[in-house]
Amino acid sequence: MREVTTAQAAQMLREADDILILTHQYPDGDTLGCAFAMCRGLLSMGKRARVVCSDPIPQKYSYLYHDMKECAFEPGFILAVDVADAPLLGSGLSEYADRVDLCIDHHHSNTKYAANLLLKEYAAAAEVVFEVLLELDVTIDEDIAAAIYTGISTDTGCFKYANTTAQSHAIAAQMMRVGIDTYPINRLMFEIKSRARFEIERLALESVEYYFDGICAVMYITKQMLQKSKALESDLDGLTPIPRQIDGVQIGVTLREKSDGAWKISVRTGVEFNASSICGRLGGGGHMRAAGCTVTGTAREACDKILKEIAAEREDERNSVH
Amino acid sequence: MREVTTAQAAQMLREADDILILTHQYPDGDTLGCAFAMCRGLLSMGKRARVVCSDPIPQKYSYLYHDMKECAFEPGFILAVDVADAPLLGSGLSEYADRVDLCIDHHHSNTKYAANLLLKEYAAAAEVVFEVLLELDVTIDEDIAAAIYTGISTDTGCFKYANTTAQSHAIAAQMMRVGIDTYPINRLMFEIKSRARFEIERLALESVEYYFDGICAVMYITKQMLQKSKALESDLDGLTPIPRQIDGVQIGVTLREKSDGAWKISVRTGVEFNASSICGRLGGGGHMRAAGCTVTGTAREACDKILKEIAAEREDERNSVH
Structure with a gap:
């Protein structure tokens, strides 16, 4: 058009x-x-x-x-x-x-x-x-x-x-x-954060895992956490940037379990990586520094899917530089 | 001058x-x-x-x-x-x-x-x-x-x-x-937050208490918490605004235990209260929306001291309005 x-x-x-x-x-x-x-x-x-x-x-x-x-x-x-x-x-x-x-x-x-x-x-x-x-x-x-x-x-x-x-x-x-x-x-x-938001944030922080020598951090927001904290959809705003706030993290990933069991993945990056390109590999998209995609499977499978694409992206970056 | x-x-x-x-x-x-x-x-x-x-x-x-x-x-x-x-x-x-x-x-x-x-x-x-x-x-x-x-x-x-x-x-x-x-x-x-900062933040969040029907929230940062989290002085930046981030809180108070056992009190307020005036009652000062003072005693005594002045401030505000 x-x-x-x-x-x-x-x-x-x-x-x-x-x-x-x-x-x-x-x-x-x-x-x-x-x-x-x-x-x-x-x-x-x-x-x-x-x-x-x-x-x-x-x-x-x-x-x-x-x-x-x-x-x-x-x-x-x-x-x-x-x-x-x-x-x-x-x-x-x-x-x-x-x-x-x-x-x-x-x-x-x-x-x-x-x-x-x-x-x-x-x-x-x-x-x-x-x-x-x-x-x-x-x-x-x-x-x-x-x-x-x-x-x-x-x-x-x-x-x-x-x-x-x-x-x-x-x-x-x-x-x-x-x-x-x-x-x-x-x-x-x-x-302003509701008390439910405080609770879901604490639970999410506890779930953080590190990959690729700490340059990537993955945080989970599961249906179980939502139930326990009584957090509503509107309480989840602003959680996705958290993994990128940890010292040394260049790729922050949040995996959110949807009601149908699928995982909505949010990727935030520093200048070193292109979030839109990473998520594009799994059919998603967005901005250079903040993008998203959706995958299915268990929490472990969903995490492995995005980690695999991050590894591929790193490989491509290295090849394009040299 | x-x-x-x-x-x-x-x-x-x-x-x-x-x-x-x-x-x-x-x-x-x-x-x-x-x-x-x-x-x-x-x-x-x-x-x-x-x-x-x-x-x-x-x-x-x-x-x-x-x-x-x-x-x-x-x-x-x-x-x-x-x-x-x-x-x-x-x-x-x-x-x-x-x-x-x-x-x-x-x-x-x-x-x-x-x-x-x-x-x-x-x-x-x-x-x-x-x-x-x-x-x-x-x-x-x-x-x-x-x-x-x-x-x-x-x-x-x-x-x-x-x-x-x-x-x-x-x-x-x-x-x-x-x-x-x-x-x-x-x-x-x-x-950017260090991992120690994540830990001290979690501990501090757990300490939050509410007063005056929830318009005041008090958070503690004790020597014990510092020890447990291995947080340094520089890891504490940005903790004091947290109590004011809770829905409905107009006066956010952080009580920090110093090495000599005294408590450094930070007060953050919305437009409804004057933080500098509250802290001035205990010999401190600062800005309209962010001020501080120092008191001695146990955690409970330190908290009661600032709560008493907040109550007095609320009383004065009421009298000046009517």
């Missing part, structure tokens, strides 16, 4: 109405920040717009749609934000999978399933959305600023990760000048 | 030579970032300068003085950076306590023990130092940018805490445009 510029994307939206905004499944701060910033911007232009998501939106994001007046309509234009591939819309939005008019995104793994405004060097899709809103002459009010900030802050791990750029900080500065209070947002996104 | 402007501070430094730069004891990223940014800036002006600290500088900060050429001299001018009070220089630098020519700082608790460039609304003293360096026409190279960034990032909890301002982000953007790679810095400061 064709690539469009920021100006062209803005023009498409200017000409559109009754705009349905799609987020990805298991919504995060970037897809939701993009969706509600865009929705509020389009509403301020006098258009009809609303946000839909295949999964329930976690309570902690409720400030994003606070006081927002969405409206009912038959979609005239379908916009996907931060959705790298049509299946990521989730089962609840599968009817729109082949009907997306415009996709605004930043994922390297984007499959170009629609007309695409794709800026891969941007840390967050919210940075792309911000540029589109400026192009549309939308006034950035506090609600829009909070949504844009949320997208940038969550996708950069609060400006910590390697994807953070000078632009990420510059936009954050602009959003703060609009008058938003960022600490309550960051506290909700990064600090 | 007199307050000076940024321009006046710059003028004092322009007229000075053989500048000894003092940091505070138990040095953190802000005092060290300030000191090495300033030292490199003064060296680039052709002056003699060097940094001194009462305590050993933790290894993780070694990139700050990498390749820096300090020189030996009899001090002609004494500059303190991020040092709120003369005793905080520590025993190793007590000889300079009443000889400081200029103090560059941002602490509300600053006691004005020297000519002071004090900008209390700044998140980090490194932001003040940055302005002084600009005033001195120093070229901000990658080494200076990394030092300034380190000060801002560490004092704002990587742009997460309530003290973060639009200016903090704007300066971070400028530092990144100089070409620094911020992720390795943030990984060193916020992510």
